[in-house]
Amino acid sequence: MDFVLPEFNAPNFESHAFISSPNVHTEEVIKNGVAPENFHATTIFPEYFKINNKWTLANNSRMDCVVVVSDDGLEVKEFRKLIVGDRVIVGRNEDATQGIYVHTNGFQSERQSDETFVFRTGRSRETSFSRDYDRLYELLRYEKDNGYIVFVLGPAVTFDQDSKKAIVSLIQKGYVHAVLAGNALATHDLEGELFKTALGQDIYTQVPISKGHYHHIDLINKARQYRSLEEFVIQEGICDGIVYACLKHNVPLILAGSIRDDGPLPGIIPNAYDAQDKMREYTKKSTTVLGLATQLHTIAVGNMTPSYQVVNSSIRPVFIYSVDVSEFVVNKLRDRGTLGATSIVTNIQDFLVNLNRNLH
Incomplete structure:
Protein backbone atom coordinates (compact mmCIF):
# COMPACT_ATOMS: atom_id res chain seq x y z
CA MET A 1 0.00 0.00 0.00
CA ASP A 2 1.36 3.43 -0.96
CA PHE A 3 1.48 5.93 1.88
CA VAL A 4 -0.44 9.17 1.38
CA LEU A 5 0.16 12.19 3.58
CA PRO A 6 -2.95 13.59 5.28
CA GLU A 7 -4.12 16.76 3.59
CA PHE A 8 -3.87 20.05 5.41
CA ASN A 9 -7.14 21.94 5.81
CA ALA A 10 -6.19 25.60 6.03
CA PRO A 11 -8.39 28.09 7.88
CA ASN A 12 -10.83 30.10 5.78
CA PHE A 13 -9.23 33.50 6.04
CA GLU A 14 -11.98 34.98 3.84
CA SER A 15 -14.52 34.49 6.62
CA HIS A 16 -15.77 37.48 8.61
CA ALA A 17 -14.03 36.40 11.82
CA PHE A 18 -10.61 36.61 10.20
CA ILE A 19 -11.23 39.68 8.06
CA SER A 20 -12.65 41.70 10.96
CA SER A 21 -9.97 40.72 13.47
CA PRO A 22 -7.28 43.24 14.43
CA ASN A 23 -3.58 42.97 13.68
CA VAL A 24 -1.46 41.47 16.42
CA HIS A 25 -0.11 43.69 19.14
CA THR A 26 3.58 43.57 20.02
CA GLU A 27 5.66 44.87 22.87
CA GLU A 28 9.42 45.28 22.98
CA VAL A 29 11.78 43.31 25.17
CA ILE A 30 13.41 45.62 27.70
CA LYS A 31 15.67 43.04 29.37
CA ASN A 32 17.54 40.24 27.65
CA GLY A 33 15.86 36.86 28.16
CA VAL A 34 12.61 38.28 29.58
CA ALA A 35 9.40 38.49 27.54
CA PRO A 36 6.84 41.28 28.04
CA GLU A 37 3.89 40.47 30.27
CA ASN A 38 0.89 38.85 28.58
CA PHE A 39 3.17 37.27 25.93
CA HIS A 40 1.64 34.67 23.64
CA ALA A 41 3.18 31.22 24.20
CA THR A 42 3.35 28.84 21.26
CA THR A 43 1.78 25.38 21.12
CA ILE A 44 2.46 22.29 19.01
CA PHE A 45 -0.16 23.36 16.44
CA PRO A 46 0.06 25.58 13.34
CA GLU A 47 -0.31 29.19 14.46
CA TYR A 48 -1.22 32.20 12.35
CA PHE A 49 -0.68 35.87 13.15
CA LYS A 50 -2.27 38.87 11.47
CA ILE A 51 0.38 41.39 10.48
CA ASN A 52 -0.35 44.33 8.18
CA ASN A 53 -3.79 42.79 7.55
CA LYS A 54 -2.29 39.51 6.32
CA TRP A 55 -2.40 36.19 8.15
CA THR A 56 1.07 34.58 8.38
CA LEU A 57 2.02 31.11 9.58
CA ALA A 58 4.89 30.79 12.07
CA ASN A 59 7.45 28.36 10.61
CA ASN A 60 9.93 26.29 12.61
CA SER A 61 7.76 26.51 15.69
CA ARG A 62 8.04 24.66 18.97
CA MET A 63 6.13 24.47 22.23
CA ASP A 64 6.44 27.07 25.01
CA CYS A 65 8.23 29.81 23.09
CA VAL A 66 7.33 33.34 22.04
CA VAL A 67 6.90 34.85 18.57
CA VAL A 68 9.05 37.79 17.52
CA VAL A 69 8.06 40.08 14.65
CA SER A 70 10.83 41.57 12.55
CA ASP A 71 11.29 43.05 9.06
CA ASP A 72 12.14 39.51 7.90
CA GLY A 73 8.89 38.02 9.21
CA LEU A 74 8.13 35.85 12.24
CA GLU A 75 10.63 34.01 14.40
CA VAL A 76 9.75 31.57 17.17
CA LYS A 77 12.25 32.16 19.97
CA GLU A 78 13.12 30.53 23.27
CA PHE A 79 12.88 32.98 26.16
CA ARG A 80 16.62 32.73 26.83
CA LYS A 81 17.34 34.01 23.31
CA LEU A 82 15.30 37.20 23.55
CA ILE A 83 17.28 40.41 23.24
CA VAL A 84 16.42 44.01 24.03
CA GLY A 85 14.36 45.49 21.21
CA ASP A 86 12.73 42.23 20.04
CA ARG A 87 9.06 42.85 19.25
CA VAL A 88 7.16 40.05 20.96
CA ILE A 89 3.55 39.20 20.12
CA VAL A 90 1.31 39.60 23.16
CA GLY A 91 -2.22 38.36 23.77
CA ARG A 92 -3.74 35.22 25.24
CA ASN A 93 -6.80 34.76 22.98
CA GLU A 94 -6.12 32.18 20.27
CA ASP A 95 -9.42 32.49 18.36
CA ALA A 96 -8.37 35.36 16.01
CA THR A 97 -9.92 38.08 18.20
CA GLN A 98 -6.42 39.39 19.02
CA GLY A 99 -4.83 38.64 15.64
CA ILE A 100 -3.69 35.23 16.89
CA TYR A 101 -5.15 31.96 15.64
CA VAL A 102 -4.12 28.46 16.74
CA HIS A 103 -5.33 25.91 14.17
CA THR A 104 -5.92 22.65 16.06
CA ASN A 105 -7.74 20.66 13.36
CA GLY A 106 -5.52 21.12 10.35
CA PHE A 107 -5.07 17.52 9.31
CA GLN A 108 -7.62 14.94 8.29
CA SER A 109 -7.87 11.96 10.62
CA GLU A 110 -9.46 8.55 10.40
CA ARG A 111 -13.16 8.51 11.20
CA GLN A 112 -13.80 7.90 14.87
CA SER A 113 -16.65 5.84 16.23
CA ASP A 114 -19.87 7.73 16.92
CA GLU A 115 -20.53 5.56 19.95
CA THR A 116 -20.76 7.50 23.20
CA PHE A 117 -19.65 4.55 25.34
CA VAL A 118 -16.79 2.28 24.25
CA PHE A 119 -14.09 0.14 25.86
CA ARG A 120 -10.31 0.20 25.45
CA THR A 121 -9.76 3.75 24.25
CA GLY A 122 -6.41 4.08 26.06
CA ARG A 123 -2.93 2.92 25.05
CA SER A 124 -1.74 0.10 27.29
CA ARG A 125 -0.11 -3.32 27.25
CA GLU A 126 -3.55 -4.71 26.33
CA THR A 127 -3.77 -2.57 23.19
CA SER A 128 -3.41 -4.28 19.82
CA PHE A 129 -0.65 -2.47 17.94
Missing part, protein backbone atom coordinates in the same frame (compact mmCIF):
# COMPACT_ATOMS: atom_id res chain seq x y z
CA SER A 130 -0.83 -4.44 14.69
CA ARG A 131 -2.34 -1.56 12.74
CA ASP A 132 0.16 0.86 14.29
CA TYR A 133 3.04 -1.29 13.08
CA ASP A 134 1.60 -1.52 9.56
CA ARG A 135 1.05 2.23 9.36
CA LEU A 136 4.58 2.84 10.66
CA TYR A 137 6.08 0.58 7.99
CA GLU A 138 4.13 2.47 5.31
CA LEU A 139 5.15 5.81 6.78
CA LEU A 140 8.87 5.02 6.98
CA ARG A 141 8.96 3.68 3.43
CA TYR A 142 7.53 7.03 2.33
CA GLU A 143 9.73 9.13 4.61
CA LYS A 144 12.95 7.39 3.54
CA ASP A 145 12.93 9.43 0.33
CA ASN A 146 10.41 12.17 1.07
CA GLY A 147 10.99 13.18 4.66
CA TYR A 148 13.50 13.42 7.50
CA ILE A 149 13.47 10.60 10.08
CA VAL A 150 14.94 11.27 13.51
CA PHE A 151 15.56 8.43 15.97
CA VAL A 152 15.83 9.24 19.69
CA LEU A 153 17.63 6.30 21.26
CA GLY A 154 18.00 5.14 24.85
CA PRO A 155 20.82 2.82 25.97
CA ALA A 156 18.49 -0.22 26.16
CA VAL A 157 18.82 -0.38 22.38
CA THR A 158 22.44 -1.50 22.87
CA PHE A 159 21.77 -4.15 25.52
CA ASP A 160 20.83 -6.85 23.03
CA GLN A 161 22.77 -8.11 20.03
CA ASP A 162 19.73 -8.38 17.77
CA SER A 163 18.39 -4.89 18.52
CA LYS A 164 21.84 -3.43 17.84
CA LYS A 165 21.97 -5.25 14.52
CA ALA A 166 18.48 -4.03 13.71
CA ILE A 167 19.21 -0.32 14.24
CA VAL A 168 22.51 -0.64 12.37
CA SER A 169 20.65 -2.27 9.49
CA LEU A 170 18.06 0.53 9.47
CA ILE A 171 20.90 3.07 9.26
CA GLN A 172 22.48 1.16 6.38
CA LYS A 173 19.14 0.99 4.53
CA GLY A 174 18.63 4.75 4.81
CA TYR A 175 15.76 4.81 7.30
CA VAL A 176 17.68 6.89 9.86
CA HIS A 177 18.52 10.49 8.97
CA ALA A 178 19.68 11.63 12.42
CA VAL A 179 20.19 10.11 15.88
CA LEU A 180 19.65 12.05 19.12
CA ALA A 181 20.86 10.37 22.28
CA GLY A 182 23.06 10.67 25.34
CA ASN A 183 26.41 9.48 26.63
CA ALA A 184 25.05 6.06 27.65
CA LEU A 185 23.88 5.07 24.16
CA ALA A 186 27.32 5.62 22.63
CA THR A 187 29.16 4.21 25.64
CA HIS A 188 27.34 0.88 25.72
CA ASP A 189 27.34 0.59 21.94
CA LEU A 190 31.13 0.94 21.88
CA GLU A 191 31.47 -1.28 24.95
CA GLY A 192 29.67 -3.94 22.98
CA GLU A 193 32.13 -3.61 20.12
CA LEU A 194 35.26 -3.81 22.31
CA PHE A 195 34.09 -6.19 25.03
CA LYS A 196 30.90 -7.81 23.63
CA THR A 197 29.07 -6.63 26.75
CA ALA A 198 26.70 -3.88 27.82
CA LEU A 199 27.04 -2.83 31.46
CA GLY A 200 29.11 -5.96 31.91
CA GLN A 201 26.54 -8.43 30.54
CA ASP A 202 27.11 -10.45 27.38
CA ILE A 203 24.92 -8.73 24.77
CA TYR A 204 23.63 -12.07 23.48
CA THR A 205 23.39 -14.39 26.50
CA GLN A 206 22.82 -11.61 29.11
CA VAL A 207 25.26 -13.46 31.39
CA PRO A 208 27.36 -11.15 33.61
CA ILE A 209 31.06 -11.30 32.78
CA SER A 210 33.74 -11.41 35.49
CA LYS A 211 34.83 -7.82 36.25
CA GLY A 212 32.34 -6.75 33.59
CA HIS A 213 31.22 -3.78 35.63
CA TYR A 214 34.56 -2.18 34.68
CA HIS A 215 33.92 -2.42 30.95
CA HIS A 216 31.93 0.77 30.37
CA ILE A 217 34.33 2.94 32.38
CA ASP A 218 37.34 1.22 30.80
CA LEU A 219 35.78 2.07 27.47
CA ILE A 220 35.21 5.72 28.42
CA ASN A 221 38.73 6.05 29.81
CA LYS A 222 40.24 4.60 26.64
CA ALA A 223 38.08 6.82 24.40
CA ARG A 224 39.08 9.97 26.27
CA GLN A 225 42.60 9.59 24.93
CA TYR A 226 41.24 10.71 21.58
CA ARG A 227 39.92 14.05 20.34
CA SER A 228 36.73 12.60 18.87
CA LEU A 229 34.66 9.44 18.61
CA GLU A 230 35.62 9.23 14.94
CA GLU A 231 39.33 9.14 15.82
CA PHE A 232 38.66 6.59 18.55
CA VAL A 233 36.71 4.31 16.22
CA ILE A 234 39.44 4.46 13.57
CA GLN A 235 42.38 3.99 15.91
CA GLU A 236 40.79 1.14 17.86
CA GLY A 237 39.70 -0.69 14.71
CA ILE A 238 35.97 -0.60 15.49
CA CYS A 239 34.03 -1.58 12.37
CA ASP A 240 30.48 -2.25 13.55
CA GLY A 241 27.81 -0.88 15.86
CA ILE A 242 25.62 2.19 15.99
CA VAL A 243 28.35 4.82 16.35
CA TYR A 244 30.36 3.27 13.52
CA ALA A 245 27.29 3.05 11.27
CA CYS A 246 26.42 6.71 11.88
CA LEU A 247 29.95 7.80 11.05
CA LYS A 248 30.19 5.58 7.96
CA HIS A 249 26.85 6.66 6.52
CA ASN A 250 27.13 10.35 7.50
CA VAL A 251 24.16 10.19 9.86
CA PRO A 252 24.37 13.04 12.42
CA LEU A 253 24.82 11.64 15.95
CA ILE A 254 23.97 14.29 18.55
CA LEU A 255 24.92 13.23 22.07
CA ALA A 256 23.62 15.43 24.90
CA GLY A 257 25.34 15.36 28.28
CA SER A 258 23.60 14.54 31.55
CA ILE A 259 24.19 15.30 35.21
CA ARG A 260 24.74 11.57 35.80
CA ASP A 261 27.23 10.92 32.98
CA ASP A 262 30.40 8.93 33.52
CA GLY A 263 33.42 10.43 31.83
CA PRO A 264 31.90 11.43 29.47
CA LEU A 265 32.98 10.31 26.00
CA PRO A 266 34.61 12.82 23.64
CA GLY A 267 32.01 14.55 21.52
CA ILE A 268 29.35 14.73 24.22
CA ILE A 269 27.79 18.22 24.41
CA PRO A 270 28.13 19.04 28.12
CA ASN A 271 26.05 22.23 28.26
CA ALA A 272 22.31 21.51 28.27
CA TYR A 273 21.38 24.61 26.28
CA ASP A 274 24.10 24.01 23.68
CA ALA A 275 22.78 20.45 23.35
CA GLN A 276 19.23 21.75 23.00
CA ASP A 277 20.27 24.15 20.26
CA LYS A 278 22.07 21.37 18.38
CA MET A 279 19.13 19.00 18.72
CA ARG A 280 16.83 21.76 17.45
CA GLU A 281 18.78 21.87 14.19
CA TYR A 282 17.39 18.41 13.48
CA THR A 283 13.94 18.65 15.05
CA LYS A 284 13.36 21.67 12.79
CA LYS A 285 13.88 19.37 9.80
CA SER A 286 12.17 16.29 11.20
CA THR A 287 9.01 14.90 9.65
CA THR A 288 8.97 11.66 11.67
CA VAL A 289 10.41 11.19 15.17
CA LEU A 290 10.76 7.84 16.95
CA GLY A 291 11.59 7.99 20.66
CA LEU A 292 12.78 4.57 21.77
CA ALA A 293 13.23 3.57 25.43
CA THR A 294 14.30 6.94 26.75
CA GLN A 295 11.79 8.94 28.76
CA LEU A 296 13.75 12.15 29.27
CA HIS A 297 15.17 12.47 25.77
CA THR A 298 11.83 11.59 24.16
CA ILE A 299 9.96 14.22 26.18
CA ALA A 300 12.68 16.79 25.44
CA VAL A 301 12.60 16.13 21.71
CA GLY A 302 8.80 15.96 21.69
CA ASN A 303 8.61 19.38 23.31
CA MET A 304 10.97 20.77 20.67
CA THR A 305 8.98 19.33 17.75
CA PRO A 306 5.75 20.86 16.41
CA SER A 307 2.89 18.85 14.93
CA TYR A 308 3.53 20.29 11.48
CA GLN A 309 6.33 21.12 9.08
CA VAL A 310 6.49 23.41 6.05
CA VAL A 311 8.10 21.52 3.16
CA ASN A 312 8.35 23.10 -0.29
CA SER A 313 5.74 25.70 0.74
CA SER A 314 3.29 22.95 1.75
CA ILE A 315 2.15 22.21 5.29
CA ARG A 316 2.42 18.55 6.31
CA PRO A 317 2.11 16.69 9.62
CA VAL A 318 5.04 15.57 11.75
CA PHE A 319 4.63 12.01 13.04
CA ILE A 320 5.91 11.29 16.54
CA TYR A 321 6.16 7.83 18.11
CA SER A 322 6.98 6.93 21.69
CA VAL A 323 7.99 3.29 22.21
CA ASP A 324 8.71 1.79 25.62
CA VAL A 325 7.87 -1.24 27.72
CA SER A 326 6.35 1.09 30.34
CA GLU A 327 2.82 2.45 29.87
CA PHE A 328 3.72 5.37 32.13
CA VAL A 329 6.64 6.42 29.92
CA VAL A 330 4.81 6.35 26.59
CA ASN A 331 1.79 8.20 27.95
CA LYS A 332 3.83 10.83 29.77
CA LEU A 333 4.96 12.32 26.46
CA ARG A 334 1.33 13.07 25.61
CA ASP A 335 0.72 14.38 29.12
CA ARG A 336 3.59 16.84 28.60
CA GLY A 337 1.92 18.42 25.58
CA THR A 338 2.90 16.28 22.59
CA LEU A 339 -0.74 15.49 21.89
CA GLY A 340 -0.28 13.89 18.49
CA ALA A 341 2.20 11.23 19.58
CA THR A 342 1.46 7.57 18.88
CA SER A 343 2.33 5.32 21.83
CA ILE A 344 3.44 1.71 21.43
CA VAL A 345 3.95 -0.35 24.59
CA THR A 346 6.47 -3.09 23.89
CA ASN A 347 9.96 -4.39 24.57
CA ILE A 348 12.31 -2.17 22.58
CA GLN A 349 14.39 -5.09 21.30
CA ASP A 350 11.31 -6.77 19.82
CA PHE A 351 10.15 -3.48 18.31
CA LEU A 352 13.41 -2.86 16.48
CA VAL A 353 13.72 -6.42 15.19
CA ASN A 354 10.17 -6.26 13.82
CA LEU A 355 10.79 -2.86 12.28
CA ASN A 356 13.95 -3.99 10.52
CA ARG A 357 12.39 -7.24 9.23
CA ASN A 358 9.58 -5.33 7.56
CA LEU A 359 11.66 -2.58 5.97
CA HIS A 360 13.91 -3.30 2.99
